[in-house]
Amino acid sequence: AAFRLLDAGIRARVASEPFTAQTQNGQRRFDYGTILVAAGPQDVDGAAIRDLMQTIAEQDGIEVSVLNSGLSVDGVDLGSRTHMALRKPEVAIAVGDGVRSSEAGEAWHVFDQKHQIPVSLLTLPTIRDADLDRYNVLVLPSGNYNSLPTDKIKDWVSAGGTLIVYKTALSWAAREEIANITLLEPEDEDAGRRPYASQEQVSGEQLISGSIFNAELDLTHPLGYGYNHSDIKLFRDNAQFMAVADNPYATPLVYSDDPLSSGYISEQNLEKIAGTAAVVVSRHGSGRVIAMTDNPNFRAFWYGTTRLFMNAVFFGHTINAATTE
Known part of the structure; x- marks a missing residue:
C-alpha cells in the first residue's frame, strides 16, 4: 500500500507515535506505523488520491480512514514533526x-x-x-x-x-x-583427547x-x-x-x-x-x-x-x- 502511494507521487508520512483522531466513523486510535496522507499540499489530484485509496482498500486489504481534522483528540496532531516523511524505495x-x-x-x-x-x-x-x-x-x-x-x-x-x-x-x-x-x-572448548x-x-x-x-x-x-x-x-x-x-x-x-x-x-x-x-x-x-x-x-x-x-x-x-x- 505504501509503495502504491509513493510510486504515484503522493506524499505520505508514517506515525512514530500513537494518536486518537475523529474519523467519519467515530473516534479511533491509530498505532505506531500508521501511514498518513494529507489532503494537501500534494502534486497529485485529489480525485486520483481517492481512487488510489479505494484500490488500496480493495486489493491490499488495508482499512482506510478519513479524518475530520488534522487536530487529534489525543496524542500528537497530524502536522507534528514526529510523523516522518517517507521516500519511495529505490x-x-x-x-x-x-x-x-x-x-x-x-x-x-x-x-x-x-x-x-x-x-x-x-x-x-x-x-x-x-x-x-x-x-x-x-x-x-x-x-x-x-x-x-x-x-x-x-x-x-x-x-x-x-x-x-x-x-x-x-x-x-x-x-x-x-x-x-x-x-x-x-x-x-578444551575437551582433551577424543x-x-x-x-x-x-x-x-x-x-x-x-x-x-x-x-x-x-x-x-x-x-x-x-x-x-x-x-x-x-x-x-x-x-x-x-x-x-x-x-x-x-x-x-x-x-x-x-x-x-x-x-x-x-x-x-x-x-x-x-x-x-x-x-x-x-x-x-x-x-x-x-x-x-x-x-x-x-x-x-x-x-x-x-x-x-x-x-x-x-x-x-x-x-x-x-x-x-
Whole structure:
C-alpha cells in the first residue's frame, strides 16, 4: 500500500507515535506505523488520491480512514514533526558470483512477487563500478564482499542510504566498520583427547541447521511497526551470534532468555544465543545500517520476519539518529 502511494507521487508520512483522531466513523486510535496522507499540499489530484485509496482498500486489504481534522483528540496532531516523511524505495540487491543465490532470490521474490516492487539486481563488479546514487536501499545477503570498495559503500550510506546486511555479510560489515556491531567469537572448548570416530558427531552437534527461536521485538521501533505482538519466531540456520548494542535503543529485536521454540540446538549454543541481538541498527552520517543475524525472507514464506525486512526498507531512514549512536 505504501509503495502504491509513493510510486504515484503522493506524499505520505508514517506515525512514530500513537494518536486518537475523529474519523467519519467515530473516534479511533491509530498505532505506531500508521501511514498518513494529507489532503494537501500534494502534486497529485485529489480525485486520483481517492481512487488510489479505494484500490488500496480493495486489493491490499488495508482499512482506510478519513479524518475530520488534522487536530487529534489525543496524542500528537497530524502536522507534528514526529510523523516522518517517507521516500519511495529505490532498491538494489547484490546477486551473482560471491553472493548466496538462494537468499538473493528469496529477497527478490518478496519484492517482485509478494509486493510488486521493482528492484535492481547488481553483481559485485556492477556495485564496484556503478553510480549508486540512484538507489536509497542496498540489500546484501550472505556472501563474500571483500571485493567491494569499502569507502564507496560508506560514502553512499553517509549520504542517506539504508544498507541491510544479514547472516555472513555481518562479518564483512563489522570488519570494515560499516556496521557498529560486535560478533561473538566461539569459545575454545578444551575437551582433551577424543576418539577419532567422534569428530563428525561432535562437529555436527555445534551446527544450527534449521531451528525456530523465540525473540522479543520492540513494537515502538520503526522495524516493529505493524506487529501486534512483541514475541515473534525466527528461523535460524547458522551459528553466528551478535552482541546487544551499547546504545539501549539500537537493538530492536533480541533472542529471548528461553529461546528455543522448535528444533535442535546444542546446550552450549543454547546458552550462547539467549539474550543476544537478532537485529542491531547503526549509522554512518545520514544513513542507517541494519544488521540481521538471520535471513528474514527464508524461502520467501517466513512472513513473520518478512515484515521486519520490509519495515527496514520503508522505514529504515526514519530511525532516530540518537538511537543508533
